[in-house]
Amino acid sequence: MLHTFANNLNFTYVLREPLDEKWGTPADDGNWTGIVGDLQHQQADFSLDLTLTESRSRVMDHSRIYNYDPYVILSLKPSSLPRHLALTRPFKGEVWIAIIVCTPVMGLILWLLQKAWSWALSERDVSLVTPLFHTWGILLSEPSPTLPTKASGRVLMGWWLLTCVIITAAYHSSLIAHLSVQSKYPPINTFQDLLNRDGWSWGIYDLTGTNFLYFNGSSDPDIQEIYQHMQNMENSDAEEWLERVLHGGFSLLDLKTWIQIQVAKRYTDKDGNTPFHISTTEYPVFGGNISKMKQRLIEAGLLSLWLDELLKNEFKQNNTEEEGKEQPLYTEHESGQVVLTLDHLQGAFYLSLLGCCLAFGAFLIEILIHNYYTQ
Known part of the structure; x- marks a missing residue:
């Protein structure tokens, strides 16, 4: 230029x-x-x-600012959430806690109603186990054939049945979606996302000049905290730090153009797939140069054209150098209809295995107690 x-x-x-x-x-x-x-x-x-x-x-x-080249965060693309926890993902933790707490509480309320009627009518006392089984059975879509005989108990069970219908319908519909399309961890798009990750680290290729002024002179508390824990990679090779990002647990902060060129040069296959994620949030840093001539280049779109050509050349050069070698593919799994396999349903089998183990343990305890009282 x-x-x-x-x-x-x-x-x-x-x-x-x-x-x-x-x-x-x-x-x-x-x-x-x-x-x-x-x-x-x-x-x-x-x-x-x-x-x-x-x-x-x-x-x-x-002179006039001519090129928008912001800071971005380069991280590894979000990995898939473990499939064996898919059974719990339809609801948030507080919903599960509410269900676990409310179900036995409803059983306890039903037992107190029946006990009050038994005391008032001088009837045989009611066991606590039966009402608890009633409430859990309705939640699991397996209601007991024997329902309370009093109107108050039937009304209570009717409302609990309606609540369970809503809960189970929401769970089943959400579960199908979680089993069909694999969920992923949330991507890192902001400085706050970096700070919220436990055990995460980050660095910048060259903490001098504008990079130093931007992070050291900012009054934003998030940027200041980012700066205090920043790793400076000034004396290291760029590929070494990109490898650190590739291994996970580390993010690279730098200007968007520099990051795009480095990723295109080293870690992009012939289809344009890459294992890296560039943050959607951009932190602007401004630059300037000779005014009128540069402004004409901007308005003509030549700067964008040159940058696009530069990235294309990096793609071509990288693919030419690596031709004949085994290329890793970073293709994303597309969302859509899939056939559920054992891999999708491993959480259900783990739960079934756990239930069998608990049932077998209870069976052994019953045998021991029976033998103890019969001797």
């Missing part, structure tokens, strides 16, 4: 790096290091690809 500007605007240039090889951060005496320092002390006329910040604007003039 600079070569195009020089030809059209008729100027020559010498391109060099700053002597300290830094982008530019403020020093204690009001001076700046790196590129910003060269511009501040007029050791250079202009610079390209230098991000606009509020503090930098005090010592240098920026």
